[in-house]
Amino acid sequence: MSNGPYGQLACDCGAVTLLVCGSPLGHGRDAEGEPVSFWPQEAIQLGQGASELEVSTEGSDFDVWRCRHCGEHLLHADDEAGVAVLADSREEDDEAGLALTAAQQRRLAALGYQVDPEPSGGASRAKG
Numbered sequence: 001m002s003n004g005p006y007g008q009l010a011c012d013c014g015a016v017t018l019l020v021c022g023s024p025l026g027h028g029r030d031a032e033g034e035p036v037s038f039w040p041q042e043a044i045q046l047g048q049g050a051s052e053l054e055v056s057t058e059g060s061d062f063d064v065w066r067c068r069h070c071g072e073h074l075l076h077a078d079d080e081a082g083v084a085v086l087a088d089s090r091e092e093d094d095e096a097g098l099a100l101t102a103a104q105q106r107r108l109a110a111l112g113y114q115v116d117p118e119p120s121g122g123a124s125r126a127k128g
């Protein structure tokens, strides 16, 4: 096995890029019904554009990383859950299970996210 997939995200204008490594903790939807994926915060690194990156809370409980130049939101990060939320890229066809803890799921739900349940019929069988 390799070190795992590395992805790169860029904002609309390309000034800010993020490097994403590993695999997501799970998938879900945000408050507007858009697909998102949940990542451990340590999986996300700033690629370039530190001077263009603006981190603010925008009156919310979580940090919003956005590009000053084009205004694109790159991710939402919640320190309490230790989870970063990215817009889901449908091109990546990963079959990640649900690795979020119950506490993380509760925290994300409180922030308005809907976490997809672990896919049934997968390779793993629930005990019991």
Ligand SMILES: [Zn+2]
Binding pocket: 011, 012, 013, 014, 015, 016, 067, 068, 069, 070, 071, 072
């Ligand atoms: Zn930009």
